[in-house]
Amino acid sequence: MGLTSNKVLALVVMLAVLLFIGTVWWWPRLARRTWWSVGGRVGLLLATQVMLFASVGLGVNQAFGFYASWADLLGREQGEGVVVDHNGAGGPGGGPLQVVDTESVIVSGGARPGTGGQIQKIDIVGRTTRIATPAYVYLPPEYFQPRYRTRTFPAVTVLTGYPGTARALIKGLHFPQTANRLVREGRSQPMILVMLRPTVAPPRDTECVDVPGGPQTESFFAKDLPEAVSDHYRVGKSPRNWGVIGDSTGGYCALKLAVHHPGTYGAGAGLSPYYKAPTDRTTGDLFHGDKLLRASADLRWYLRNRPAPDTSLLVTSSKAGESNYKATLDFIDLVKSKGLTRISSIILDSGGHNFNTWRREIPATLQWISGRLSDH
Incomplete structure (x- = not known):
């Protein structure tokens, strides 16, 4: 799916919502001071923040058209197109x-x-x-x-x-x-x-x-x-x-x-x-x-x-x-x-x-x- 696809945006928004719900649900179980619990809290917060930022970024890109593709976003779009002699x-x-x-x-x-x-x-x-x-x-x-x-x-x-x-x-x-x-x-x-x-x-x-x-x-x-x-x-x-x-x-x-x-x-x-x-x-x-x-x-x-x-x-x-x-x-x-x-x-x-x-x-x-x- 392309960078500007509505399906990509919907998927990332859905993941952000699920991670938010999961964080609320799992937080009491991760309240202990063990390394596993601390790591779990950090992981949930980090994953939720990443999905939130990704949702905002994809939405802004769709609205303002900064990048056309994943390759364009990552700076890997190098080709000038195929030259065809007409x-x-x-x-x-x-x-x-x-x-x-x-x-x-x-x-x-x-x-x-x-x-x-x-x-x-x-x-x-x-x-x-x-x-x-x-x-x-x-x-x-x-x-x-x-x-x-x-x-x-x-x-x-x-x-x-x-x-x-x-x-x-x-x-x-x-x-x-x-x-x-x-x-x-x-x-x-x-x-x-x-x-x-x-x-x-x-x-x-x-x-x-x-x-x-x-x-x-x-x-x-x-x-x-x-x-x-x-x-x-x-x-x-x-x-x-x-x-x-x-x-x-x-x-x-x-x-x-x-x-x-x-x-x-x-x-x-x-x-x-x-x-x-x-x-x-x-x-x-x-x-x-x-x-x-x-x-x-x-x-x-x-x-x-x-x-x-x-x-x-x-x-x-x-x-x-x-x-x-x-x-x-x-x-x-x-x-x-x-x-x-x-x-x-x-x-x-x-x-x-x-x-x-x-x-x-x-x-x-x-x-x-x-x-x-x-x-x-």
């Missing part, structure tokens, strides 16, 4: 994107694609980077309706934090459900969402950097991913057709992609982002002595030292609960001084670095990015 043209018959499963969207009428839209699980292999990764694609109801059969749709790349799971964007942050509701309310145009995590070389956190001699993560998101999606789905290929949203690490990546690649992404939104790629035990050596690459990974340095990109940016923070509040205000002031780059913000009075905060920001973020993208 030499034919993109599309259902071949190419770098393959649909492996479909599911309904949890909305009213969601069983019918023409009413609720559809979520497709896909596998992508980058044509140039050879990076292989799974993702989910939300197709709005209009994509399946006859009157829109010749229409192209704007697309938004949606990125999790690190480690994160793409599934959490659906189950925890409710991106498809929110996008569906906003269109029904007339607050957004129909958009295709491409949902995945920025960790394309697990367990390494590459911070959307083209690592010298390593994963070319930035190029994958800036070139391979939009090309594969546009070849397979009815999506345009100009920057007015593409936006990017992310939270935490994904928020930094979203801003970076919009700033570094305005020819690909016409808008980028960072929910609780930071503005400079860190270097720690999860990232390893990202730059290998390349000073320009390191400097470019600092968005503030990039905006001060490079021509202003023609793109729109959105940043979010909160006055209480977020550590990036001052950095975000400074970033807003910096971008405002760059005439060609446009900046917007969502600043909450309070809100931590968590799913609950981001769920409060996602509706306005989707509405904002919808207003900056075009379907033609």
Whole structure:
């Protein structure tokens, strides 16, 4: 059974309850001062505490999508996926994107694609980077309706934090459900969402950097991913057709992609982002002595030292609960001084670095990015 399985969570909760009952039942019999009795008490308390912590940990992981599997949790997930050469043209018959499963969207009428839209699980292999990764694609109801059969749709790349799971964007942050509701309310145009995590070389956190001699993560998101999606789905290929949203690490990546690649992404939104790629035990050596690459990974340095990109940016923070509040205000002031780059913000009075905060920001973020993208 997988780490995110409801059966695993139910089993661990049941064991915790049984151990608690067993502790209450056996405690009087273990009240003596013999080594056997003391060891029994210690063992029962320890086992009960372990199961309680495991129950809480599994529940939190299911809610926030930190780890996708046992191997991911233990740091043993090493493979980047099996690289399959797809030499034919993109599309259902071949190419770098393959649909492996479909599911309904949890909305009213969601069983019918023409009413609720559809979520497709896909596998992508980058044509140039050879990076292989799974993702989910939300197709709005209009994509399946006859009157829109010749229409192209704007697309938004949606990125999790690190480690994160793409599934959490659906189950925890409710991106498809929110996008569906906003269109029904007339607050957004129909958009295709491409949902995945920025960790394309697990367990390494590459911070959307083209690592010298390593994963070319930035190029994958800036070139391979939009090309594969546009070849397979009815999506345009100009920057007015593409936006990017992310939270935490994904928020930094979203801003970076919009700033570094305005020819690909016409808008980028960072929910609780930071503005400079860190270097720690999860990232390893990202730059290998390349000073320009390191400097470019600092968005503030990039905006001060490079021509202003023609793109729109959105940043979010909160006055209480977020550590990036001052950095975000400074970033807003910096971008405002760059005439060609446009900046917007969502600043909450309070809100931590968590799913609950981001769920409060996602509706306005989707509405904002919808207003900056075009379907033609």
